[in-house]
Amino acid sequence: MTDQTAEHYHRVAASYDDLWTYDPDYVRQFSRAMIDELRLIPSDAIADVGCGTGLYTRQLCEDLRPTRPILCVDPTPAMLDRLPAAPGLRPLLAGAEDLASGHVGLPDAGPLDAVIMKESIHHVADRGGVLAGLASMLSRHGRILVVMLPTSIQHPLFQAAHDRFEALQPDPDEVVDLLDAAGLRASVSYRTFHTAIERERYVHMLESRYMSVLHEFSESELAAGIDQFRRAYRDPVLRFDDHFAFVKGWVRPG
Numbered sequence: 001m002t003d004q005t006a007e008h009y010h011r012v013a014a015s016y017d018d019l020w021t022y023d024p025d026y027v028r029q030f031s032r033a034m035i036d037e038l039r040l041i042p043s044d045a046i047a048d049v050g051c052g053t054g055l056y057t058r059q060l061c062e063d064l065r066p067t068r069p070i071l072c073v074d075p076t077p078a079m080l081d082r083l084p085a086a087p088g089l090r091p092l093l094a095g096a097e098d099l100a101s102g103h104v105g106l107p108d109a110g111p112l113d114a115v116i117m118k119e120s121i122h123h124v125a126d127r128g129g130v131l132a133g134l135a136s137m138l139s140r141h142g143r144i145l146v147v148m149l150p151t152s153i154q155h156p157l158f159q160a161a162h163d164r165f166e167a168l169q170p171d172p173d174e175v176v177d178l179l180d181a182a183g184l185r186a187s188v189s190y191r192t193f194h195t196a197i198e199r200e201r202y203v204h205m206l207e208s209r210y211m212s213v214l215h216e217f218s219e220s221e222l223a224a225g226i227d228q229f230r231r232a233y234r235d236p237v238l239r240f241d242d243h244f245a246f247v248k249g250w251v252r253p254g
């Protein structure tokens with residue numbers, strides 16, 4: 001993780017859940033989508049790598065009621081500190097690289113049945129190495145789900161933020177290739193979540209740099225971007241479609 005990313009999540013941790021919970025149903029729909037895409041069952045040994053505050057892991061735990069705690073892995077102490085103390089959630093302060101390379105071991109003996117990486121893969125530099133390492137930790141019926149934004153998004157960002165996002169965001173098809181190279185049966189599907197946010201709330205989200213890409217801008221560039229946003233979006237409620245790639249890799253029957 002770069003210093004800039006570490007700094008971003010350290011700053012945003014306290015308000016992260018508030019910034020990202022457009023509405024409670026969004027989180028519920030997302031949790032159901034992940035359970036569905038991975039065909040999770042309660043007896044699965046699950047790790048959520050880059051779980052952040054556990055905003056989605058908590059919901060998933062409530063929905064699935066797993067028989068073993070979900071391993072909640074994140075390298076940012078301030079984010080992981082927000083994970084509620086609950087028997088179904090086990091925190092592990094580590095980056096995906098630490099886990100995948102074996103520098104940090106799994107607290108329980110035995111392989112993982114399911115690994116989730118939701119909106120954290122773009123922070124990993126050696127994506128091929130990490131995905132191969134995680135794939136090697138899977139059981140016979142193991143699978144990995146990488147949830148990520150596509151390279152172009154419909155969030156009502158200002159133009160420079162869109163441009164920067166497009167330059168930085170990895171392509172989901174590359175992740176498909178990396179999972180395939182790791183020996184998994186890889187595929188991608190897309191899901192759309194309809195989103196509505198009050199305009200002033202969105203201004204607050206921009207000011208709080210709710211997406212890590214917004215940390216690419218100085219105070220004055222951000223202020224200029226927010227002015228541009230105010231001129232471009234006048235409705236009191238902003239509606240847009242949030243498209244996500246669900247990239248999956250399944251252990252091949254052997």
Ligand SMILES: C[S@@+](CC[C@H](N)C(=O)[O-])C[C@H]1O[C@@H](n2cnc3c(N)ncnc32)[C@H](O)[C@@H]1O
Pocket residue numbers: 001005009049050051052053054055056073074075076079094095096097117118119120123124
């Ligand atoms: C956009 S947040 C997503 C959090 C959570 N998965 C969610 O959807 O709410 C990205 C998270 O990735 C974590 N992260 C950054 N670098 C990472 C790495 N190398 N390995 C694993 N997680 C990382 C950050 O600390 C942050 O909590």
